[in-house]
Amino acid sequence: MNPEEIVQMMSRQGMRITDQRKTLATLFARAKGYMTPKDVYEQMLHTYSGLSFDTVYRNLRIMHEMGVLEQFVFEDGIKFRLHCQENDHHHHVICLSCEQTYPVVFCPMEQIPGLPEGFRPVKHKFEVFGYCKKCREEEAAQ
């Protein structure tokens, strides 16, 4: 998705489009992996020297509520990225080096045996972490 599409999406949801929010859109459009609130703040600070942290938090929260961003709880804290554009149910493969994510359509719930008797599943998580081709090649080249 390009920045304009993101801005449109935000606008459609009733958000007012400020310069900062345009920059946020550009930032997330360009981002390869996930970003922490701190990452976002630091990136934005280049352009807006008077930027405050609470505005970043507010916008991240709103953009998450609007479904523009996706929030992911890593061991080391919460991170954000653009909301996944895949329509069908899918899972993610995440590179531990560049944090790029790849969708996988395979879903283990379709064939899971051995659920406890009487257990009614309502949601599940399946994520694979590792190293993508590009990062492995770069690593090997050093």
Place this chain on the structure above:
Amino acid sequence: MNPEEIVQMMSRQGMRITDQRKTLATLFARAKGYMTPKDVYEQMLHTYSGLSFDTVYRNLRIMHEMGVLEQFVFEDGIKFRLHCQENDHHHHVICLSCEQTYPVVFCPMEQIPGLPEGFRPVKHKFEVFGYCKKCREEEAAQ
């Protein structure tokens, strides 16, 4: 696992066995689900009125490092429970109501298709959330 076994395990790892740590062992032996540091603090406060939060944090961290406890990042924060005693690789089914967990031997990695070309997986997460038989029955009985 009973409290004595947990205490032995801690002792074997070189931890000194204080009254508080014995109580911690008892607490986790009895706990059905996961506990937040706050839960633990509040439980312990019944017995130790002068208890401080930092001691709870310290002990939880140490017991996690020693492999006595298991740490789980939920959306609403970090929680702890006894480290799983299953030997073989397995995954967890977690009840959203009582937080009781059940092991499942099935592992989706054994048959996952569609990994991006050249991606080398190093770890994965697979967790199923829902409601266990007991909680569903209790819910229905109301």
Place this chain on the structure above:
DNA sequence: TTGTTTGCAAATACTTTGCATACTA
């Protein structure tokens, strides 16, 4: 007796809130 554990106090990190001003629509 030695070295670990504890409580206290304070520091740090992260996130949220109230309010006046600035800006979008």
Place this chain on the structure above:
DNA sequence: TAGTATGCAAAGTATTTGCAAACAA
């Protein structure tokens, strides 16, 4: 113009650290 967004200051929550006294081995 009406109402939202921003920066500032401050508060709230979660977690960590340094230190002296208490305690386990």
